[in-house]
Amino acid sequence: MRILQIRFKNLNSLVGEWAIDLTHPAFLSDGIFVITGPTGAGKTTILDAVCLALYGRTPRLPRVTKSENEIMSRQTGECFAEVTFETRAGTFRCHWGQRRARKKASGELQAPRRELSDAASGRLIENSIQGVNDKVEEATGMNFERFTRSMLLAQGGFAAFLQAPADQRAPILEQLTGTEVYSDISKCVHARVVLERTRLETLEAELAGIHLLEEAEEQRLHADLASLIEQASEAARQSDRTRQALLWLEGIRTLQAELAMLESRKKQLAERIEAFQPERHQLERANKALELSGAYAGLVSLRNAQTQDLRQQKEYAEALPACETELRQTETAFASAGTVLEKSKREREQGLRTIRAVREYNVKILEKETALSALKRELAERENAFAAAQSAHQTLNAQLADTRTGLTEVLAALQRTAADQGLVENLSAIQHSCGQLRQLAETGREKKRAVETALARQQETAQAHKNALALKERQERETARLEQAVALRRKTLTELLGDRSVADWRARLMDAATRSGLLDKAEEALRRYEACLMGIKGLEQRQEKRARNEAELTQRLQAAEKEHLRLETEYEKREAEQAEYSRLRAFEEARRHLHNGEPCPLCGATEHPFAGLSVPAPAAPEAHLARLKGDLKRSGTVLASLQSDLAGLSREREWVTEQLQKESAALSEHETHMRECLTALAHPSIPPAPQEQPFPSSLPLSLQGLRETTEAERRLAERILQQAEQEDIGLQADMAAWEKARHEANRLELALQTALHHKGSAEQEAVRTEQERCSLLEQYTALRQAVLRELRPYGIESLTVDGLEGLLHSLSERRDHWASLEKRRDLLQQTMGALELESRHLASRLLDMEKELGKQREAVRSLSEGQEKLRLDRRQLFGDKSPDEEEKRLNGLVEGAEKRLESVRQTVDAARQGLAGLTSKKETLDRAIAERQAQLGPLEEDFRLRLSQTGFADETEYRDACLTETVRNTLAQKEQGLLTERAELEARLTDRIAQLAAEREKQVTDRTQEELDETLARLRDTLKNQQEAIGGLRQKLHDNHMVKLAHQERTAAVEAQRRECRRWNNLHDLIGSADGKKYRNFVQVLTFEIMIEHANRQLRRMTDRYLLLRSKEQPLELDVIDGYQAGEIRSTKNLSGGESFIVSLALALGLSQMASKKVRVDSLFLDEGFGTLDEDTLDTALDTLAGLHRDGKLIGVISHVTALKERIGTQIQVTPKTGGRSAVSGPGCTSA
16 A cells, blocks of 8 residues: 555644655655654654544544544634555555534534545546545555554653563554454453353252152152042042032022923913904905906006006197197298308408408508517617716726726825835844743743642642551451451341351252142142032033934924824825815806807817816815815924924033033143142042043041142241342341541551652652742743834734734734735726726717618618508598407407308208107097907906905905005914914923923932031032142142152253363363453463564664564563673663664654565655664664665654754655744645
């Protein structure tokens, strides 16, 4: 990487924009250059600009942000730094910049901006802050740390390394070489070892707190559990028998209540059937009327059609006269419209001839008007130009007079202020001197304040030493008191815990809580298990009873189906015979009116073979048919009732089966859950329960006993732990106070020593500060007299520090005023010559313009007269009318007449068509009315005959009897519903009476319900107590089992953790340490040797006397081999100042070669002091640096040593100016 150009603006004392071109021939020929200047002039700022442009930070300023910028020059609104550099990847330009709001010095700082672009094409590569950092690192192969170790070596780095003790060199070397990661690895290994050891201690403490039951105690608990389970089983059986008796009594009461309810429903149903009789009669008449509905509908349809045609016939007769009158009127209007059309056409022909003549006049007038308008526009433009020229000539004369007056005033002012001409050359020097005077005055005031501060600090430190001594004695007494309190607390806690630890008691409390939870689950599972057993028994009894009822109903249903089929067959046969008889009887009257040879009015036949035959009566009368119909309805009702009962029993069977499956699954689930709980408890007091055997009756008692024991253990452990925790809290508080007191005592001891040191330092500081203030006062007095001598030529005889700013401002204004007067004098002289020349030119131009205007006005008058004569002739011919509008009006008259004629023609045609259509419709309607009237007579006569046969007196009575299909269906469904309900009630009454008799025959118990309830409650209490005792025993056994499992798990975990600890301990012995020194020192020794090897290569170029060597006693101690003393090895601390700098320079160059790694570094900047070297050593060092030019490097050295100017030809000077500003000069240096 090679730096090609540096540009920057407003950085520290280098105000303004500056550029340094490192491709200048002077830099390329020598290969080494020096940046010189006084201390504080701004030499290092040039290197800061390089770092700022590339990385946005400097070695002296780790961050430059929106809220913090200490590198921008004071009283400026913006700053930037830009570097053009070259790598193997190409040539790039990197820019950093920051400004204040509106670029004003008082504005708020804005966020910095970064840009990276291609230097050849100007293409922008990246413009985000982090993105530019990444791209720069990618292009150069160096981050900020590596750059400052390989290309830009800042002040003091290796001097500190050489002067540091051996044990402090590792962190310095780590910072210089960037190998901090090895310290972090060492610290991480140490932290991991501490963590693994803590885990092992925790696991061992948990293992020590686990205690197991003795084997004899476990066997005794198992025996007690078996006895309690047997007792509980007997109590459960007695409870089941009592519940069965209660269920039997409840069933009898339910059947009796249901019988009473059915008797009440039977009485209500009889009342409803009686109330339905009128509606039943209405339904029978509606069924008879339904037989005639077809014939009546055809008759009504013919009547309606005849009525509608008669009404239409009347309307047609009334409309015919009006149509004839309308036709005559439209024919008259058609003839009148033709006459109007002919008149309009003649008028249009006459008007068109006049319009053509008028249009010829219009064309001529328009031509004259166009020519006149153009001439008038040209005349107006000439008149405006003439007026503008006159105005400009007047304005020019006025400006010329003003300019002459201003020039006279400026010449008079220059003569009055002739003395200020010297300020143009001498003001900068005066400002520089005043700036030094102001700086000395300010420094003197600061030194005076420093003296006062030092005296005050001397008094404060003396008082602080006295106070620290008193505090230390008081703190020692408090520490002794707290130590006694801690010992007393520890004794009390040991007596409370006995021979067990807190972890032991917490383990016992945890075991008791776990066992209590398992007991709750076991008791709940047992209760659900017993409830499922009782539910299954009840469902099985209900299933047996349902099976008996279903068999009985099936037999009754089969008999009812046979009887219903027989009645249905007989009824259909009788009903068919009766229907045939009724149909033949309906045509008997019509047959009497038939005669051979005449057509039948129904079928049209002329032969009538059955006209004289009579219809035979059916074998069974209508009363027998009605009886059969009633029997059939009753049979259907009974059959429906039996089917409904059988379907109910079928649904009940499905429900009971489903409930049995659910209860069985729930029983299996509860049993499995119960066995899991008992297995988890595994307590000796709970008897074992094999998989294929029921639970023992003593199980509830076993559980209850185990619960009581567990609760007692839990309360004891809670009490002891609570007291231990209180004592432990007090102990921790006392220990914390004791430890705090010890730390405070140590701190006060240190504070006492510090106060004593501060007291001596304050006394020395006060003496030194007073001496410096007196020296500054002498310098200030001498400089003030010199400044007054420079100011007397300008009329200034007195000078104060506070008035310096105003004085310099006044002198600056006087200098600026003199310069501005000179500029104004030159400008006014030039302006006056130009104005005189322009005034003469305008006067000549005005005469020419006035002659042209006269000719133009005469031409306009002539054209206006010709145009007016044409307008007068056109008005006499056509007036002011428009030819186009007149032509449009005439065409509109003709078109309107044609449209009216066409409209009247269409009206005539429509009237003729309407009259013909109306006449044709009337004739068709007359024929249809006559034909329909011939059909209505026979049909009405036949319908009256059928009404009398059906039992209706007339047509009105028939219509009253008719009902809608919805009403008929509703009445029929209501009748059928009543019959079905009656049959169902009778069947249910019979069934419930039989069930009640069967239940009473069982005679399950002779005790009352109160006696049974009392017995069942007593048995439940007994069973509950037994189950609780069983649960307690089982919990104890389960807890012991769980403790065994936990003991095994903890043992395995402890062994695994011990192996893990051994592995990390081995690694810790090699590289681990709390401060990271162990691994860091090992790695830094290797790094140190590599750096010494690189440094020796550079050291051989500078001297043949010394060679660097790592000390054998101290790995990071640096020695030198002195070739002039027979190879004697001695420490670098014995080197002189010049020798130390040579070694430091060799180390810096060696580090540069290490840090660059695979990146080629073609530019190197050294900010190290050369002031400690003698002439020979300085020549040697410079020759070595110049020799790097052979490797293609450009070396830049920053120094304020004057001797360097004679030895390095290429120089960049940083020169201080007035006002705290500096200037840069030298080859390739420019200022914008």
